[in-house]
Structure formats: structure tokens, C-alpha cells
Amino acid sequence: MTRPAIVALGVEDHHLLAHLQSQCFPDPWGPDGVARTASLSGTFGLIVRVTAAGKRVATGFTLARVVADEAELLTIGVLPAWRGQGLAGRLLGAVLTRAVALGATRMLLEVAEDNAAARALYGRRDFVIVGRRPGYYRRSPQTAIDALILRWSKPADTEFNLRTLT
Numbered sequence: 646m647t648r649p650a651i652v653a654l655g656v657e658d659h660h661l662l663a664h665l666q667s668q669c670f671p672d673p674w675g676p677d678g679v680a681r682t683a684s685l686s687g688t689f690g691l692i693v694r695v696t697a698a699g700k701r702v703a704t705g706f707t708l709a710r711v712v713a714d715e716a717e718l719l720t721i722g723v724l725p726a727w728r729g730q731g732l733a734g735r736l737l738g739a740v741l742t743r744a745v746a747l748g749a750t751r752m753l754l755e756v757a758e759d760n761a762a763a764r765a766l767y768g769r770r771d772f773v774i775v776g777r778r779p780g781y782y783r784r785s786p787q788t789a790i791d792a793l794i795l796r797w798s799k800p801a802d803t804e805f806n807l808r809t810l811t
């Protein structure tokens with residue numbers, strides 16, 4: 646795998662993001678849902694691409710929204726075959742960087758309490774638990790998992806490392 650490239654999501658990429666999301670989540674939004682969300686003011690998306698066996702492959706995605714000084718991470722995922730190689734970590738760094746550049750001083754998101762991979766990802770970036778929605782994610786008629794609300798805050802005393810996105 647070559648160095649991953651993280652690029653801004655263009656309008657023409659909505660189908661691509663919907664396709665990637667459908668391989669990462671049991672309840673994807675579909676192309677119309679992605680287009681609707683992406684059209685909300687303050688929303689931006691990123692795609693991570695790698696070159697493997699001479700081909701450029703889109704392997705992950707994220708969408709976030711910034712309103713005033715608050716950002717929300719709306720979705721993030723990496724294709725199953727490409728997990729565990731730091732791609733989501735890079736995407737999260739890029740999405741935080743872009744959100745800060747747009748004026749955000751904090752980012753909020755929701756994660757299922759049993760999503761170990763995602764919780765490790767966010768923990769690595771110093772997201773902290775600030776709330777809980779009991780039974781928010783239904784896994785089966787008998788099982789419901791709490792949603793945790795996590796928050797990242799821009800460090801006040803250090804300059805945030807604004808990395809380039811590509």
C-alpha cells in the first residue's frame with residue numbers, strides 16, 4: 646500500500662461514499678441520503694484512497710458538519726479489507742484539521758458502547774465521554790446497546806497541528 650491520499654468529497658462522489666458506507670454499516674443512508682446530508686450547510690466529506698497493485702482504490706470515508714464553533718462527526722468508515730492499518734486514524738486527523746480550519750473548537754459524535762474499534766480510534770485522539778443514550782442501537786429484538794456521546798476539544802494551550810489533507 647502506498648501512502649494514503651485524503652481528498653475532499655466532491656458532488657460527483659456521493660454515489661462512491663454511499664457505496665463505501667453500505668459496506669461498513671448495516672443501515673447505510675443510500676445515495677440520496679448521502680446527497681441530502683452533504684448538501685446541509687457546513688457539511689464536508691473526505692475520502693481516503695490508496696494505490697494497491699497499481700490501482701487507486703477508495704478505502705474509507707467521512708462526513709462532518711461544522712456549525713459555528715461546533716463540529717459533528719456524522720459518519721466514518723473504512724472497508725473491512727483495509728482496516729487495522731491506520732486509515733481511520735488518518736481520516737480522523739484530517740477531519741479534525743478541516744473542522745478546526747472552519748472554526749470548530751470541539752467535535753461531537755455518537756458511538757455504540759460495544760464498538761471497540763471505533764472507541765479505540767476516538768480514544769487515541771482524546772475524545773471523552775460526555776453523555777449516553779440508553780438502548781439507542783438495537784442489535785436484535787432483545788438487545789439494545791447504549792450510544793455514548795463523545796467530545797473532542799481543541800487544546801487551548803497548544804497550537805493544533807494543521808496538517809495538509811493530501
Ligand SMILES: CC(C)(COP(=O)(O)OP(=O)(O)OC[C@H]1O[C@@H](n2cnc3c(N)ncnc32)[C@H](O)[C@@H]1OP(=O)(O)O)[C@@H](O)C(=O)NCCC(=O)NCCS
Nearest residue numbers: 721722723728729730731732733734756761762763765766
Ligand atoms: C472504526 C473503524 C473506522 C476503524 O478503522 P481502521 O482503519 O481499522 O482504524 P485504524 O487502523 O486507524 O485504528 C484505529 C485504532 O483502533 C484500534 N483498533 C482497530 N480495530 C480494532 C478492534 N477491532 N478492536 C480494538 N481496537 C481496534 C487500532 O489498534 C488503533 O489504535 P492504535 O492507534 O492505538 O493502535 C472501522 O473499524 C470501521 O469502518 N468500522 C465500521 C464503521 C464504524 O463502526 N464506524 C464508526 C461509527 S461511530
